[in-house]
Amino acid sequence: MISDIFVMSLEALRSHKARTFLTIMGIIIGISSVIIVTTSGASVEKFIEDQWNVFNPTGMVVGTGSPGPTPHISFGETVFTNRDVENIKNLPHVKNVAPVGIVPLKKISEREGFLKWVSMPGGSMYASTPDMLYVLSLNIKEGRVFEEGKKEIVVSESLLNIFGKDKKLKVGDVIYLQRLDGIPIKSKIVGILKDSEEFNILSQLTTPSILGPIKPYYSTFFGSNVGPPLKKVTAYSILYATASDKTNIETSKNEILDYLNRGESDAINYKQKNVDFVVISQEFILNRIDQIVNAVSMLITIIAFISLIVGGIGIANIMYATVTERTREIGTMMAIGAKRRYILQLFLFQSMIVGFLGGILGCILGASGSVITVEFLGNYIERLAAGAYSGKILVIFSWEWFILSLLFGIAIGVFAGVLPARKAAKMDPVVALRYQ
Amino acid sequence: MARDIAVDIQSVTKIYKSGKKDFKALNNVSLKVFRGDFLAFMGPSGSGKSTLMNLIGCLDRASSGEIYIHGQSLSRLNDNQLAEIRGKQIGFIFQDFNLIPTMNALKNVILPMILAGFPRSNRESNALSLLKKVELDNWATHLPAELSGGEKQRVAIARAIANNPSLILADEPTGNLDTKTGENVMELLSSVNKEGKTILLVTHDPSLTKYTNRVVNIKDGEVYEKR
Numbered sequence: 001m002i003s004d005i006f007v008m009s010l011e012a013l014r015s016h017k018a019r020t021f022l023t024i025m026g027i028i029i030g031i032s033s034v035i036i037v038t039t040s041g042a043s044v045e046k047f048i049e050d051q052w053n054v055f056n057p058t059g060m061v062v063g064t065g066s067p068g069p070t071p072h073i074s075f076g077e078t079v080f081t082n083r084d085v086e087n088i089k090n091l092p093h094v095k096n097v098a099p100v101g102i103v104p105l106k107k108i109s110e111r112e113g114f115l116k117w118v119s120m121p122g123g124s125m126y127a128s129t130p131d132m133l134y135v136l137s138l139n140i141k142e143g144r145v146f147e148e149g150k151k152e153i154v155v156s157e158s159l160l161n162i163f164g165k166d167k168k169l170k171v172g173d174v175i176y177l178q179r180l181d182g183i184p185i186k187s188k189i190v191g192i193l194k195d196s197e198e199f200n201i202l203s204q205l206t207t208p209s210i211l212g213p214i215k216p217y218y219s220t221f222f223g224s225n226v227g228p229p230l231k232k233v234t235a236y237s238i239l240y241a242t243a244s245d246k247t248n249i250e251t252s253k254n255e256i257l258d259y260l261n262r263g264e265s266d267a268i269n270y271k272q273k274n275v276d277f278v279v280i281s282q283e284f285i286l287n288r289i290d291q292i293v294n295a296v297s298m299l300i301t302i303i304a305f306i307s308l309i310v311g312g313i314g315i316a317n318i319m320y321a322t323v324t325e326r327t328r329e330i331g332t333m334m335a336i337g338a339k340r341r342y343i344l345q346l347f348l349f350q351s352m353i354v355g356f357l358g359g360i361l362g363c364i365l366g367a368s369g370s371v372i373t374v375e376f377l378g379n380y381i382e383r384l385a386a387g388a389y390s391g392k393i394l395v396i397f398s399w400e401w402f403i404l405s406l407l408f409g410i411a412i413g414v415f416a417g418v419l420p421a422r423k424a425a426k427m428d429p430v431v432a433l434r435y436q
Numbered sequence: 437m438a439r440d441i442a443v444d445i446q447s448v449t450k451i452y453k454s455g456k457k458d459f460k461a462l463n464n465v466s467l468k469v470f471r472g473d474f475l476a477f478m479g480p481s482g483s484g485k486s487t488l489m490n491l492i493g494c495l496d497r498a499s500s501g502e503i504y505i506h507g508q509s510l511s512r513l514n515d516n517q518l519a520e521i522r523g524k525q526i527g528f529i530f531q532d533f534n535l536i537p538t539m540n541a542l543k544n545v546i547l548p549m550i551l552a553g554f555p556r557s558n559r560e561s562n563a564l565s566l567l568k569k570v571e572l573d574n575w576a577t578h579l580p581a582e583l584s585g586g587e588k589q590r591v592a593i594a595r596a597i598a599n600n601p602s603l604i605l606a607d608e609p610t611g612n613l614d615t616k617t618g619e620n621v622m623e624l625l626s627s628v629n630k631e632g633k634t635i636l637l638v639t640h641d642p643s644l645t646k647y648t649n650r651v652v653n654i655k656d657g658e659v660y661e662k663r
Contacts, residue, residue: 004550015538332534335495336595337523337551339516429495433534 005342009349016322020354023318027358027412028365030308031405035366036373037304038401041297043374047381047393048289057246058095059135060281062088062256063238064271071278075102078226078235081266082214085129085239088259093252095244098135099236101127101218104180105210110163111176120162122177125153125210127218132211135240143171143191148213153177154191156209177210181222187212226270235270243281253279308405311358312412315351319420323347330424331432340425347421348414355413359406366405371395441504442603442634443469443492448501450487450657461487463657464501469636471602474629476637476645479654485638486607488654492636493526493605494518505603523552527596527633529625531608533588535580541567541591542576548598566594570624586617593624597633604628604635610644622647 013020062080063073080099089097105122112118126132130145133154146152160169169175171189178184193211214234218224225232243252260267260277267277323330330343378393450462461484469475477485490496491503494510503510505525510518522528527548535544545563567573570590572583580588589609596604606625610618618641626647629635637648645651653660 001550001553004556008550012538328534329536332528332530332536333547333551334519335493335522335528335534336548337519337599339519339551341516342551430490433495433530 001342002345005345006349009346009353012322012346013350013353019318019322023315023354024358024361026311026314027308027355027409028311028362030304030311031359031362031409032366032369033304033307034301034405034408035363035401036369037297037300038398039366039370039395040373040377041293041300042396042398043370043393044377045290045293045297046396048293049286057282058243058249060241060243060249060253060256060279061238062097062241062260062277062279064267064275065278067276067278071280071284073238073278073280074275075237077271077275078224078237079267079270080236080239081226081233081270084260084266085236087265088239088241088256089131091252091255091259093244093248093255095242096131096134097239097241098128098132099214100132100238100240101214101221101224101234101236103127103212103217103221106178106180106182108162109176109178109184110167110169111174118163118167123209125177125212125217127212127214129214132240135242139194140191141194143189145191146211146213149215150213151185151187151216152190153187153210153212154193155189155211156193159209160192177212177217179217179221183220185216233266235266241279249281249283253281305408308408308412312355312416315354315413315416316420319347319351319417320423322350323420323424326424327427327432327435330427331429331435334427334429335433343427344421344425347424348417351417351421352410352413355409355411355416356406358413359409362409363402363406366402367397370397440471440506441468442471442473442506443467443636444504444507445469445488445492446502446504448488448491448498448503450484450491450496451499461657462491462498465657465659466501467652467659467661469634471634472629472632473650474626474635474637474648475650475652476639476648477652477654478639478642478645483654484657485654487657488659489605489607489636489638492603493528494522520552523548524599525601525603527599527601527604529589529592529596529604529606529609531611533580533585533592533612535588535591535595537580540577540579541572541583541594544580544591545594545598548595552599554599563594563598566598567591570594584617585613586620589613589617589621590624593621593628597628602632602634604633606635607638608640609637610639610641618644 061073063075064077064079065071065073082099085097085099088094102124104124107119108122109117109119129148133140133145140154141157143154146154155169163169169189171192173189175187175189176184177187219234224234226235227233241252241256243249256279257277259265271277333343374393374395381393445465445467448462448465449460452459452461465488477488479485487496491498492505498511505521508521513521536547539547542560542563545566546559549559549562564573564576567576570593572587572590572594575583575587580591583591609625610621613621622644625635637644651662653662
């Protein structure tokens with residue numbers, strides 16, 4: 001019986017192809033936009049997450065500033081000493097610590113002949129320990145890492161072309177790094193950093209193209225010292241650290257803060273009273289990015305859902321029109337034995353089928369639309385970042401949205417169909433038969 | 437020998453409420469219809485014939501009085517039970533044919549079988565033999581729009597007898613047909629009547645009474661039968 005009514009509903013829809021198609025389109029557009037938005041959101045989120053993961057998932061930045069829900073690090077004060085670096089490194093859940101000595105460069109020069117120099121304006125370099133390579137997930141492609149106390153540097157591949165493609169630098173070459181204080185340091189390139197897909201937007205922002213040891217590049221630089229005039233020690237404004245494991249990022253963060261605040265650290269003595277120690281983990285940054293992406297996709301999803309509801313109103317509208325148009329048929333069917341229940345089912349099935357088909361087709365269109373949209377976003381990011389990012393943005397389907405949209409499509413079909421179908425089922429057969 | 441009573445109408449009154457005024461469409465009507473009768477209701481428009489047909493056809497309820505169909509009282513039945521009686525014991529034929537326009541002739545005949553819950557297996561062969569009976573078996577796959585008026589009414593007759601009802605209600609079945617076609621339809625109804633089915637006919641056309649064995653006049657909600 002019920003299967004016969006279902007078949008009759010299908011036939012009724014088939015006999016009004018254009019109307020059925022347009023009604024289904026309303027749902028298709030709603031469902032597919034929900035899916036495109038959620039899929040693109042998930043894909044972008046994953047992409048950004050991947051960018052950070054290259055940096056090092058357990059990484060964190062230690063500095064001074066203001067903690068709290070939106071922590072802020074000010075780079076001004078140099079407070080962390082080498083002893084602090086050693087002590088933090090020995091904390092149970094900390095794996096690596098690299099001090100960040102930022103050395104601004106005036107220019108980078110090469111000697112071409114006895115009195116002939118070529119110079120290029122330089123940005124800045126990082127002076128640190130070899131641990132820096134680990135913390136930033138950097139690898140040496142060629143040569144070796146620098147040694148503490150020697151005038152050795154490792155450089156990024158992009159720096160090799162600084163004097164022109166025809167004068168490409170290589171391992172063993174000597175260049176002159178002129179610091180902001182005017183002192184030039186004759187430096188030997190001992191290694192080249194791998195510049196493959198592991199290089200990304202964010203590590204480009206955080207990693208300068210030149211890395212060298214603390215001494216002599218940083219320790220002799222003005223402003224790198226703290227303490228009384230006769231007992232000056234080298235100090236840093238920020239440290240990069242990594243936790244021993246992804247699961248104890250929070251633990252190691254607390255250990256570091258504990259150590260710094262306990263009073264045995266040098267930093268507590270050197271920092272100003274009105275600032276606090278701050279540790280920002282990469283996890284925290286990732287969560288923030290997650291939150292932002294989620295908020296944006298939530299907003300667009302709401303808009304997409306509104307279009308789905310508009311589609312539902314379309315179903316209700318057309319079902320009302322259909323019920324009115326078929327009033328006489330309804331009367332006839334009642335006369336030849338149709339119970340009110342069957343009439344209800346007949347119209348409810350129709351709107352459910354519209355909702356279901358709209359849902360299925362919307363999922364298919366949404367899936368293919370997502371691929372195109374993500375491809376488009378990928379191209380956009382590529383242009384935006386001019387190739388300075390790793391990997392490709394991949395389509396991440398969030399299947400729960402497919403199921404949810406499908407169920408929502410059917411639910412909309414049911415809700416949109418209930419009132420018109422009830423109207424049909426409640427008709428007085430005598431009146432319906434007389435309807436012109 | 438007393439004949440079986442097909443429809444027993446006892447003191448039925450039907451009042452329509454329209455605004456503040458009540459309109460009495462049927463006034464204390466009593467009538468017995470016997471099994472095998474071919475009865476014509478005649479009367480001017482607004483006399484109450486259609487109201488009476490609607491009550492007998494279980495489409496509407498009497499305000500007072502009682503109607504029995506094959507001994508079954510209608511007043512205590514709920515909507516579903518009335519629908520069941522309509523589907524299984526009564527066949528309807530309308531002036532405008534009232535075929536479902538999106539279904540072909542065969543499906544229109546099958547429809548009452550579906551609604552009555554008959555098994556799928558022999559519906560189609562039954563419907564085909566019914567169409568053969570009204571000489572339309574070659575038109576089974578045609579939509580109503582592709583049939584002439586007479587053909588539509590023959591499909592409607594096939595639909596009316598699809599569930600082998602004992603009672604057939606025909607409301608002006610020839611009203612939209614030319615004389616010749618109308619006669620064909622009446623011949624067909626007559627042959628159905630001869631198979632033992634009780635037929636109640638509403639008509640304006642006195643010439644149709646030659647097919648019937650009883651004529652009941654209705655005027656101002658009251659019935660008068662010529663003996």
